[in-house]
Amino acid sequence: MDIEWLKWPQSLYFSKIKNSPAKFFSQSLGQQARLAMLLALVPIIALTLWYAQQLANHQQETNHIYQINQSLILKFTTLKSDISALEKAHLNNQLLNNAKLQKTIENKWLTTKKNIEFLKNSLPFEPLVAKWQQLQKLTPKIGAVDVNYEQLRQQLNGLEANFNQAIQSRLTDRASAFAKINRNFLFGLLLLIPLLSVISLLVIRKVTRQLNAFETVILQLGGGDYTHPIELHGSEEFVALGKELDWLRNELQRSQKQKDAFLRHVSHELKTPLASLKEGNSLLQSDNFGHITSAQQRIIQIMDKALFRLATLIDDLLNYSAANHTLAHQFCTFEQLKCQVLQHFEEQLSSSQLNIEWIYRQNHTVLPYLPAKLILTQLMGNALQYANSMIKIKFYAQQRQIFINVIDDGPGIDPSEQHQLMQPFYRGKHSNNHQGSGLGLAIVAECVKQLRGTARWQQTSAGAHICIQFPEQGDKHA
Numbered sequence: 001m002d003i004e005w006l007k008w009p010q011s012l013y014f015s016k017i018k019n020s021p022a023k024f025f026s027q028s029l030g031q032q033a034r035l036a037m038l039l040a041l042v043p044i045i046a047l048t049l050w051y052a053q054q055l056a057n058h059q060q061e062t063n064h065i066y067q068i069n070q071s072l073i074l075k076f077t078t079l080k081s082d083i084s085a086l087e088k089a090h091l092n093n094q095l096l097n098n099a100k101l102q103k104t105i106e107n108k109w110l111t112t113k114k115n116i117e118f119l120k121n122s123l124p125f126e127p128l129v130a131k132w133q134q135l136q137k138l139t140p141k142i143g144a145v146d147v148n149y150e151q152l153r154q155q156l157n158g159l160e161a162n163f164n165q166a167i168q169s170r171l172t173d174r175a176s177a178f179a180k181i182n183r184n185f186l187f188g189l190l191l192l193i194p195l196l197s198v199i200s201l202l203v204i205r206k207v208t209r210q211l212n213a214f215e216t217v218i219l220q221l222g223g224g225d226y227t228h229p230i231e232l233h234g235s236e237e238f239v240a241l242g243k244e245l246d247w248l249r250n251e252l253q254r255s256q257k258q259k260d261a262f263l264r265h266v267s268h269e270l271k272t273p274l275a276s277l278k279e280g281n282s283l284l285q286s287d288n289f290g291h292i293t294s295a296q297q298r299i300i301q302i303m304d305k306a307l308f309r310l311a312t313l314i315d316d317l318l319n320y321s322a323a324n325h326t327l328a329h330q331f332c333t334f335e336q337l338k339c340q341v342l343q344h345f346e347e348q349l350s351s352s353q354l355n356i357e358w359i360y361r362q363n364h365t366v367l368p369y370l371p372a373k374l375i376l377t378q379l380m381g382n383a384l385q386y387a388n389s390m391i392k393i394k395f396y397a398q399q400r401q402i403f404i405n406v407i408d409d410g411p412g413i414d415p416s417e418q419h420q421l422m423q424p425f426y427r428g429k430h431s432n433n434h435q436g437s438g439l440g441l442a443i444v445a446e447c448v449k450q451l452r453g454t455a456r457w458q459q460t461s462a463g464a465h466i467c468i469q470f471p472e473q474g475d476k477h478a
Contacts, residue, residue, distance in 0.1 A: 036203050040196050047192065051185045058181060062174045069167050072122055075115055076163055080156060082112045087149035109147065113139055125166035131159035210234040217245055224449065226253035270314055278307055330369040331473070334360050334395045337367060341376050345384060354387055360395040367402065368473050371447040375468055378440040379406040386410030386464070400472045402453075409463040444468070 086108055093101045116139065120132035135155045140146050210232070217230050226249050232242030281303050284292070292300070332340075338358060342349065349356065376393070383391045387408035394405040448455045453470025 036200070039199065043192050043196070047185065047188045050188075051181070054181045054185075058174070058178055062171075062178075065170050065174060068122075069170060072119065072167065075119055076160070079112065079115050079119065080153075082108065082115070083149060083153050083156060086112065086147070087153065090147070090149060119163075123163070123166040123170075125162070125169065128159065128162040128166045131155075131162050135159065206234070210238050214238065214241070217242070221245070221249060221252065224256075226250075226256060270310070274307065274310060274314070277303075278311075281307060331366040332369045332372070333364070333366055335362065337369070337372055337376060338393075340373055341380055344377055345380060348384055352384065353389075354384065355390040357390065357392045358395075359392060363397070365397040365402065365472070368451065371451055372404075375444050375447050376404065376406075378444050379404075379466055379468075382440055383408040383410070383464075397472065402470055402472055404468040405458075405465065406468075407460070407463065407465045412460065412462060412464050413457055 086105060089101065089105050089108075093105060116132065116136060120129060120136070123129075135152065138148060138152045138155060213232055213234075217232065220228065220230070230242055230246040230249050232238040232245070281300060284296075284300050285304075338360075380391070380393070383406055387410045390409055392405070392407040394403075394407070396403050444455060448468060448470060451470035451473070453468060455466065455468050458465035458467050
């Protein structure tokens with residue numbers, strides 16, 4: 001038989017990955033990470049830049065208003081000083097009646113009127129404008145001789161409170177503008193953070209789904225299911241990984257088929273000469289060829305034991321090969337399975353003094369026929385070899401789980417050997433005086449794996465207690 005060796009493909013799919021302008025989640029994980037980071041950072045950076053620009057503009061405008069306010073306060077203070085000076089100069093000139101001094105008073109008065117007009121126009125604060133208008137009514141259009149400086153000074157002192165209020169109002173407006181900028185910035189952050197969180201959760205959920213799909217595929221391969229093609233969707237890495245895993249599935253399937261064909265071929269080739277040897281050994285035990293001496297009889301018995309052991313090994317190899325396959329969908333009740341097992345061990349049970357106790361309830365729960373038969377046959381066969389006086393087989397179904405317990409009062413299982421007993425061809429230290437191939441519990445382990453169940457040892461004071469648990473195989477009825 002030609003065996004093709006497992007070869008790795010010459011060109012890996014991973015080497016063909018390129019960043020393409022495909023959909024977001026079909027790109028490589030690195031590209032997705034960069035785009036996700038860009039998607040998260042760009043709005044935050046834009047909002048931060050806007051905030052910094054607004055702060056700079058606000059600071060610039062606030063400084064400008066502060067300078068203007070200082071200038072207006074200086075103008076207002078100067079205006080008060082000028083009016084007081086004009087009042088004193090006017091009183092002095094009434095005594096001196098000096099034309100040159102009067103000319104100076106007239107010029108100063110014109111400058112004062114311009115300052116009043118400037119101050120009125122610089123602060124368009126409604127109550128203050130009304131006060132300025134009242135003050136302007138006290139200023140004659142021509143000449144400074146008829147000005148009532150005392151009344152003008154009192155009116156100016158009266159509007160000083162409104163002037164200071166207008167100055168403070170401008171600073172308050174700037175503070176309100178600054179608070180508004182801060183509120184808008186915080187609102188933007190509060191809007192962006194949940195939005196970016198939702199986007200992040202969506203990305204994480206998508207990647208998690210890809211990882212879950214990858215885990216499912218690994219469990220599929222680990223469970224020996226090589227029939228269903230493997231195809232992963234999502235990022236380029238996962239798609240490429242899916243192709244690699246599908247290639248591996250094909251190789252494992254091909255290897256499995258070759259192994260099964262080899263076992264069938266070897267078993268068939270061994271059974272033919274084995275049958276001839278058995279027939280020849282039976283003829284030697286008869287008296288057809290003359291009297292058999294005691295020495296010859298001892299040799300014939302040795303040959304008979306060896307032939308029996310070889311036949312058992314071949315049967316176990318065939319059973320182990322069957323246990324490695326996805327098993328046929330044939331179902332039976334536990335009562336039917338019990339009859340099959342009793343029929344299988346009919347000869348051994350008839351010559352045995354063991355007490356066999358079956359504990360179960362009659363119900364409609366069904367079992368996968370072939371794996372359940374292989375499990376119970378192997379466990380029952382081990383118990384028959386090692387038990388001293390009794391064997392208990394307990395079966396029940398609970399919460400869509402099926403439990404099969406096999407209990408005997410033999411030498412039990414050494415805790416140090418528990419993790420090795422399920423390995424093919426391993427035999428424990430209590431098996432030296434018993435026949436067997438070392439495949440019995442390995443067959444049980446393969447069948448349990450096919451049923452997606454568990455096999456475990458229960459601690460007992462004496463003997464062995466093996467518990468098999470697996471889920472019900474669909475809504476089947478016998």
